[in-house]
Amino acid sequence: MRLALVTCFNADWHFGKVPSPYVPLNLLGLAAVARRSGHEPVVVDPTLALLEGRVGDGPEFHREVAELICESRPDVVGLTTMCNSYPQTLALARQCRELDPDVRILLGGPQASVVDVATLREFGWIDAIVRNEADRSLVRVLDRWAAGDDLAGVAGTTWRGPDGGPVREPAAPLLQDLDELPFPAYDLYPFERTLQDLAPVEAGRGCPYGCTFCSTNVFFNRDYRIKSPARLITEMRHLRDAHGFTRFDLVHDMLTVDRRWVLAFCAALLDGGQGFEWACSARTDRVDDELLATMAAAGCRGMFFGIETGSQRMQPLVRKRLRTDAVLPVIRSGTDRGISCTASLIVGFPEETTEDAVASLDLALDVLQLSPDTQAQMHLLAPLVGSPLYEEHREELRFDGHSSDISLFLLDEEEIATVTRHPDIFPSFYHIPTPHLDRDLAKAISAATYTCPTLFLALRTAGADLRQVLTGWTRWQHRHVGPEQLRPDYYLYGFVPDLCRYLAAEVLDGLGPCAPVLRDLMAYVELRYALQRRLTEEGTVFRAFDCDVRELSAALRTGGGLDVERVASDLLFVNLTVSRGRGYAFLEVSVPRTADPLVRPGDRLEIRDPVRQLLSRPELVIRNTSQRRAFAAKHHLTERHVTALGLRREPAGTATG
Template sequence: MTMTDFCDPKLTLGSDRKDTRVPSLGVLSLAAILCENGITPQVVNLNKLFRDFLEYNGNDKPSDLLTFIVKHITSLSFDILGLSTICSSYPLTLRIAREIKKFNPNVKIILGGPQASVVDVPTMKAFPFVDFVVRGEAEDTFLLLFKALSDTNSSTELELITGITYRKGIEIIRNPNAPPIFDLDRLPLPAYYLDPNLREYENFSLEVGRGCPFNCTFCSTSEFFNRKHRLKSPQKMIEQMKFIKDRYGIYNITLVHDNFTANRKKVVEFCEALLNCEEDFFWSCSARTDQIDDKLIALMAKAGCRGIFFGVETGSNRLQQVINKKLNLYDAVMRIKCADQHGIKTAVAFIIAFPEETKDDLKGTVNFFVDLLRFNNVEPQLSLLAPLAGTQLHLMYKDKLLLDHIYSDMSYQGWKQDSSDIEMIQANPEVFPNFYSIPTSHMGRSYFKEVRDFVVAMQARFRWLHLALLQDSGDILNVFDKWKIWKTSRLIDNLYSNADDIPYYNHRQFVEDFIEFSRTYYSNEMAREKRVISSIIEIENLFLTPKSDLAIESHEKLGSFSLTSFPYKSQGLHVARLNIDYKELIRCLRDKKDLKQVPNDNVTIAFLETNREGLEIDVRILSPLSEELLNMCNGSCTVSDIIFKSSLLKAQVNGIPYEKVCYFGLSRLFEQGLIEVSSQPIKLVSNTNI
């Protein structure tokens, strides 16, 4: 038997929101049940196959991913193929199943997972190559079905297996739902050892519970896992975490449960037991902001919690009631702030384009999103609504869905949809509702889409400017509207063609255009605190400075600092002189203070890009001496030469010989990464010669 599982492969194209280098939890959990019963399946990690496809350079490389995957699977020996399904990759999953069935018509195709579970009957009507769907929690059901299919002497009748949908001649039979598994402690640990890519993982996922007692209109969790909240015992959780650490050397663990903290008593017991076990673990979880408090957050942080996913969904009090989320937004901010203060990284999810959403609702969500950028450890996320199959919203609007090709990243994260997928989606709206759209009453979906792209791009490239524009204007949506008018007046097209086929808001061109808009329009026509906004724009503009036509010739870069080495400015270093107090500016942004409070000052700031994309930056305020020394580090003089030239001007500082002061200053610049050193003088050569 072969079992496969994967996320949408396009997630890895230009997106860092998901990491496909984690074990496939659902399939490995079912594999563990089979192994426990003396059956060892073959597990295929399709995420890994996708990465292999991208990296494969052989002359025999197939032209498309589907062919590559099918070639690999058909090289194996099996008579049953189990495919786990999620909404975003469901079209590709079905195309894989179809090709496998063509290759070997005798193979039994079994689908499971969240998507197939809720669209089982329409799937089997539309795609005759699918033999079975295992719905919902599958550990008990799948084992019974496997035994019925593989053992001709089995007395198990298909009619008696709850939770399956199957064919009986030309008829599709849907048996009653299987009951939820209440005793989760009895389930074995996922069969991580069956994943051949185990050594690549730095983080494991561990399911610790199921079910959410809430019933949000857009969410599919309660449909798949039932509304009965269940948690493993604290003892079982820690036992399994210890096993993972001892066996695989992994101590970073994602605790999988949509609402981990709903049972506060059990979470407290878990944290206290974790502290008493005297072993270090780092873990993350998901929670609602109204199912956690400051005291619990502090305990979780002490017990090793390093990440929490919060679904706030909307910054509109009105929509909180409409979508049945019903969070108190002030309390939500307080919980997020508390987690930030404890050093817990939080992802905070929002959704826009609800059918009833007004511009005021959208304004509330966008402002809430941007306001979170003032916290060090918070990364907000923004998605368009998708009508996930089986949700209340889907059932309410299923006869009104539109295929406008404005895809939501709740269900799809790629930039382009495969043409074969589109044909399948167009022909089967009941099977693929997540690729369709619910009509919006007050604004077009294209407007919501561009707002989403704009806000997310600003978050990635202009975090402090984004926040400053909110505090200065009080309304990011109004800034967006003005930007949109300005952009249109300059004939800038969101979908303009570029050699890399990169969407406009992911392209450097957007960054350059928005800086120009900020400088020429916002600063002059909209800014209340032009002095402050202009300084922030000046900082952002540093990172747009075109690279010189000259580059440093290949040389021996030294790891240690000495009098005979040749210091030069680090690549990715940008220096600016500002006329405002930079520290006070950042404090005002973090604390939501009036930007008028930022005093004037003359200060030199060094900004050092610490990764290739320039999205992580170290900031240093330079003293006059540090600035003077930095300017002399051009790669042509040794440390001794620089000290000699500087000491001609001064004899000492506060009684300390100036030579010692300069040496200390240069060594600090080196320690801070602002300068690097070479064993020989640095030469500049044309970029074209490198």
Template sequence: MLHESSSALGETERTDGLPLRSSPGGGLKVCLVGPPTVTDFEDPEVAESEAIRLIAEHAPIGVLSLAAVLEQCGAAPQIVDLNRLYYSYLRAPGETASKTDFCSYVAAELDQLAFDVLGFSSICSSYPLTIRIAEQMKRRRPGVPIIFGGPQASVVDVPTMKAYPFVDVVVRGEAEETLPALIAAIASGATPSGIHGITYRDGGRIVRAPNAAVIADLDAIPLPAFHLYPELRDCHYVPLELGRGCPFACSFCSTNDFFRRKFRLKSPETVIAQMRLVRDTYGITTFDLIHDMFTVDRKRVMAFCEAVIATGEQFYWNCSARTDCIDEEMIATMARAGCKAIFFGIETGSARLQTIVKKNIDLAEAATRIEATDRHQITTAVSLITGFPDETMDDLRDTVHFFVDSLRFDFAEPQLHILAPLAETPLESHHRKELVFDDILSDMSHQGWRQDPVDREMIQSHVDIFPNFYSIPTPKLDRAYLRELRDFLLNGSVRFRWLLVALHQDSGDVTQAFEAFRRWYAADPDRGPRPDLQESRYYASKTFCDDFIAFVRDDYAPRLARTPRVLHSILDYERALLAETPPPTEVTAEDQDISDITLVPKLTDGVVLTECAADYQRIIRCLRRKGDLRRIPRRPATIATRQHADKRLDVVMLSPLSAQLLKLCDGARTVSDIAGRLTPTNRTISAIPAEKVCMFGLEVLRQQGLIALHRDLAAKAG
């Protein structure tokens, strides 16, 4: 899929061969507006969640890259990040938010700035909002040229300009050379007729100039103008562009159209120099290295990794790759060079569909690569898509099975999206006349739970501009079922990962467990309809967690399961993780000398003990290797969960001795009392004095932070 590229405003190039520095900007003040993504989440609680903020609060690399080029050309750019502005809007006093919609809020904020040209970056999910903001700004500043660019505007340029006369120019494709030429033309009052890569108005006509050539030398593009983005110091990571272009031709993907399949990479020296400069200036050492297909050229990937290793400096980075363009040696080298995460676009777990959508990945090889990245502790996003027009129930099951099998690896994070027909992709073009507006939205392009009513009217009036909000019919699959299954799997994998794996392994197909859950829910007339099911909110709620645990405990395990003891053990564990545990308070122990047998051990605040019907760790090992769960013996075990003040949760599988000791640490018994009640757990321990065993065991538990020692208040009073 297409990342927000380093030229998200609309990136193209001039074909007259002029170098980047040669176009004077005439001192024009140019305001570049980055595309919003977090605006899809109208619920402040969701938008403010850590997961969403990590995605949204990053530097808008596209407009920052263009700003750097414009500065070289003599223009005066400024940056507006609509994600940051959205958070300001959400946090504004209630009266402000209730009287003003976000579009008007943005327009009022932009109207306070001084600029001669206004440029909007675009992505498909927020394109209606971008258009509405532009319309308001044209009313407020009728003499200011409005320029669109980026992935969405580039492919729907003509219909956009026909429908919305306030859009003056669309810059198509890569913009680092096209935009400076356009700004120079505006500054001089000249017509843009000689500039390739733009669509513009000439009187009453819309003129679409020829495409500009892609930029061959990416090293010539300067470091993005991070100095124009003061919030950078608050970011967890910094995006930097590795290269552009993908040589493959997947039927659903827009990357090959935007970059026209011309694969290019920046040199290792350039990327490392930029990483070093960001670290030295902003103190950030983690980077999202942007390129849809970085690992296509193995030799250059290895050269980059070896160059990073040779510096002796510590950088951490993420990238994208195809599983058939990476191997064990490359993964190991990438890990040594600081790679912490890889995005794998698997797309479908069906070998049949792999051919149809022209992805052509070997799925067994893909699973091997995911296992290798897990072994090297590289987090792997395993991206899957459902809702292809040719998809059958068997294809869907294959994809779901790949999703669940990926959960067996600790560092794998599977995703499941519903297909979005992205504008001008081969798949969208082929099915353009069949598109339906059914409100079963994809999240491939960040669409949220619902659109603004004004956006909906725009979308329904212009399918040619907003096809990603539509659906391609799936004759052999119920799309409402697809959406509900997706929500079940995504939320279930976050909240009880190993329970999903166990259900899949127990039943042979987790979709059967899902369907059994739906029947169980519907069978109780007192339970009522699942709230907000049509908006996907039920599966994101705590209510779903409680319901699903009750279903497995009360219905599936006793009635349908082949290995109920295993499921009960995992349930006990998952319930311990989900329990609302109070955070620890500051503990002041009067004496930490464990040899003082008058001390009173007590569980640390935030520690909870949970009994399991079988050895949880053995169950997990069995699930990892797809072993026979029926061979797990009945052996009760105890786990301790410990909540930290920062909400981190530690989970400790206790030995029989540790479990016995912790159960005796009730805050009333002294070390001496506990030693007197201790029962030997094996022959070796039985040969050692109970008091010595007790002291050793308690000291281990104290070092693990599970207990604290206090003076016996009764003895102290005596």
């Protein structure tokens, strides 16, 4: 059978980022087993199609993607599902059915697996769902449909029976020896068009832990499995030889559970002398200095740590059971060895208090201060079907239009109506009430970590009590931000300007001599926020600051203070965005400060042939037509950046502001 496998959407372009396709490792693995059994798979990536201009970012997006899918005249359309884009996946599936009434619609992946019966009951255009790991069940589904049979007895499936209702077959047994799997069909994905230099490789499956907020244990049944070092390295070599990759993301929820395996893998990498670099996920209590040193020597350059909460009181309540005082030493140890570390935290647990939430923010800021290369995430809690938290609180779920960033695909009115009708199918767009924590404060902590962490580092460094700052913010917000402003996209587009208004009015004056520096930093943060979210359409934006705001930002990321030298800095922001569907792209360049200023506020600036300049030289020649003079400013874009932003497609012309 002809099988079109469709990736999940990447919604980044909705909040200011250039659409970033990701390699659909799960689909490439399924394509390999389908092809081995004589079927004809193709892979369709809607995010890549958007990036390349083959579909538009507008009301016809789903229709255009469906037309793209149906171009290959598939017998079956298989869509993988995640909680964040499930409403859109179902809408896309409906468009495919309307274009081709005879095509079979098959869902798989984490979200459909846990809401299978409800999905078939409510959305009549879905024919079947392959639950959990589909390495075996997918082929059996395709074989049955090719023969004109139904799916009776096919383990691991939920299908539409003769009466139209859902039929749920028993679960399929898990594949224990992952080395049996063929290499994913990497040849079906156009790596060269995504400009990615990091390839994902499945290292294993399953996490043996039982955190209350996580639904992974449902999908993998807490059955920890991992490929042999030899098989994994052979797959990495294949990607190097076939596609030129030497950097890899080893996909496994918890790579370091088995210390002996990690040491054997590292030894094999070192013995082979491949020079590979790789990243993985781990727990801070399943690594130590010795293991981190070995991993770094073997090429580990990135680690993701799920911390979840900075409150020691909360750790056992969410069944994570980490020692919060051991988190920073572990991340520092990794950072010192050249491993870029990311700490992931969650705010909005039902038992959480304001003190607990601020402790999580403090830990996130501590992580960010270790190094410019460390990252911190702060997710709003999402009730995931199958997680212990969901099962305990499923009758309490509330919808206020603001969902966790893991479900941050902005919904239109029709999708909101669908989500609110079916909380059992789309619970990740809901929240669990937090009686001891103001939900607006939780939203602010999450938004601040993603949008303006250096500003909160500066406030903390200046001696501000973050608990008072945040509780003051919620009071100010309730007074000054009306319901009409608190749309679903508020924390993407409205939060930072309002936060800065609040800080200027009620906080900065109380910080004494630090206030002027903080005002400059706040203006810098707010301007970057506006540019990143295209809140301004200006081609060029010039700002003069009384201190070097970029040096200040860098100092704050390495534990420095606010006592930077008060050297004025002039910055020019150049908008290079090609189209709204591509997100934003802007340059930030320093303008030399001279006795006779090269740029004054209000001057008209012109950049001739920007693409040619970006491709051929490290500087932009900027003409100040108001003063009838020109100057050069260094830029930071590489040729790869220029290509990724689509600037190559633009005819040489003039960008003005």
